[in-house]
Amino acid sequence: MNLKRQRFLNLFLIFCLLVVNVEDCKQLETNNLCDPNSDSFKEVQVLKIITKDSSPICGKDYISTIIPYTISGSVTGLISSGLKLSLNEIILLSVENGSKNFYFMNVLTSGSSYSVRVANQPAGFLCSISNGDGIVKNSDVNSVSVSCAPTCNPCNLFLTNSGYPPNPGSAKNFDANCAADANYPGTGIFKAMVVDGVTRNASVSANAGDGQIDWVFAPNRTYRQSEGIIATTNSVGLFVTALSIRFSVNSKYWTGLNSNWTTNTTNTCDLWRSNTGSFTGVMGQGNSTLIADITSGWTPDPCNLSNQQLICVEQ
Template identity: 25%
Template sequence: MANPCDLNSESFFRNLILKNFAGDSSPYCKVDFTFSLSGTILGLTTSGMVLKTITGTEVSIPAGSTQFSIPISLRVGARYTLSISSQPETIVCLIHSGWEGVVPDGISDIRIICHSTAAKRVYGQSGSYTSNGFGLSANFLNTPYQALADGNGLFVSDFGNNRVLYYSGTDTTASLVYGQLDFSSAAVGTSTTEINRPRGLTKDKQGLYITDADNNRALFFAGTNSIATRVYGQPDFVSAAPNQGGATASNTLSTPYGMTRDANGLYIVDQGNNRVLYYNDGSLLPSRVYGQTDFLSNNTGSTATSLVSPEGVSVSPEGVYIADTGNHRVLFFAGTNTIATRVYGQPDFVSNLANNGTIGAGTLNSPKAVLAFGGDLWIVDSFNNRVLLFSGTSRIASKVFGQNGSFISATSNATATTFFQPQGISVDQDGIYIVDTDNHRVLVF
């Protein structure tokens, strides 16, 4: 009888295809095989990067390496992960594609890109890294809040100018505007084409989502159209009262902030109601709530199930991360569970002191945004004027942006390496985009 785990047999591939078609994600074979996790590296100019596989194997990668290959023994159909357990000293490296998957798919095209910790491009300041004025044009910003890199360009929520700008490619002059008729207007309004203090951004193949914070709603714009076709949190496109002028309910919002998507739906941070809502695609009513026991409450607290003025949200294959701003922490919720299982910035689920009393690599002061990317976690630690990178599931940061390598300083300035109350972050293969809010700019690393 043929060995069902013989990779060279016709039955192996036929049975594996049938198994995947049936939605069975369990390992097909009970025998481990040796594969190699391999790929390319760009920009590794110094030593210090250590890669770690799901089996615990760690490999140090020499400076100047452009390729890597790490043997790993796993069953066919088993899940694999690759992480960076140690960062180089003067740069930061990210796994931009292939950090997790199922053996043997995708294990040979992993892509690692290393970035400088000094900015290479600036939006909103006409190319200057030391100016921090604000303005109203296609080249200036006024208190930007969030950025969204989509691989083709950059969206920025220009909060103070009541608009969202889009920059094509690496151009730092905006080519498209949402919320205004032109690049010289900053009017406030409530309609399908007007925005009042935009904050969060997210995108899917159908179009762009924007949280219209002071209109207490979220809008959807199909394709590249600047006229909204869907509204969350209000009964129509002209209403704007918090909670629709009444009590908290499943169909209301109050000052929504951050937002993100997974494969099946939309997350909106309902900051004024101390909760995060999840909407399945096709529905304007949420199916899940974080931070509250039901859709009618807006309580505050410091527990594994409560939030205080949250502002940011991000998702990974493992679960949901929420920037619990008022509690000076970030919570992780595994899968679709609404009880947090991990906390960043605090020693436990009941502590909520800023910096836990002393600033360090494991503390936070009013985190505004969070981003899960490549198996790592980024936290925009706003009142400490920095952005922290947490490798894997570690709750101690491995890299700091904005403080020239120091985890114990919180100074603010306008240079190519410093921030003044940053509030947003996005990543694509061109770089790491950090929204330096009070310097009225976006820096790219």
């Protein structure tokens, strides 16, 4: 073999060795579990997210802050439809009639706060929540409990004896006055018929009952005051035709309502946060059977003019 041929073969062998080594290096790089750029690393991280495994890999924590966890719990006593739960007042979940459990699937990461609330009560039932608040700590939450029980039918309502200032902070904050008032019957849970569109709402569209938030009247429920039966609500918890008897005695009471059950956002004393003359509040007139009167029968008054009564509704 001549010298030139030998040199060519040597160079060819060196070239082959280089190619093999480069390919081996690429293969090693691709399969390096500790290299964030490698395919193996990425595949393992995806698997860890799916299985919610927050343990470190190669001594480092890459994913514990992005693993999504589920907020769930048990449901007891629900034999009606219409229950809706909210998570952090953002995510809504409908819970079917007869359900034993509920799940907000893969929604919050570790360190996030959670707050589960009843956004809409089921027809004829009152549901309450236990262990509804907490912080996610690297695992699913399954300790929330929803307990439902039948409510009144017919249900009572009463006009408070006292008048109350228009600035408790929100519509639902008026509720505390119902149990403290001299006209409270002594038993039962009562809520004030006052809306602000944020913490309590009867309807977004006229007489439709859509977008309700913690509304005080239940669907298809009969209501009464001390003089007798007033009327029965429709399928969305509203009165839309004239009542059988007057709503209450002659009175002024805070409502925040328009005559079609929508929220009068410009006349809620700054969402029931102000008692100054810069804002006005709308009131209902109880001495009537007309819906326009019981919702908004009085011209709105300046919020610093006087305290007004409340209509309290049994739940």
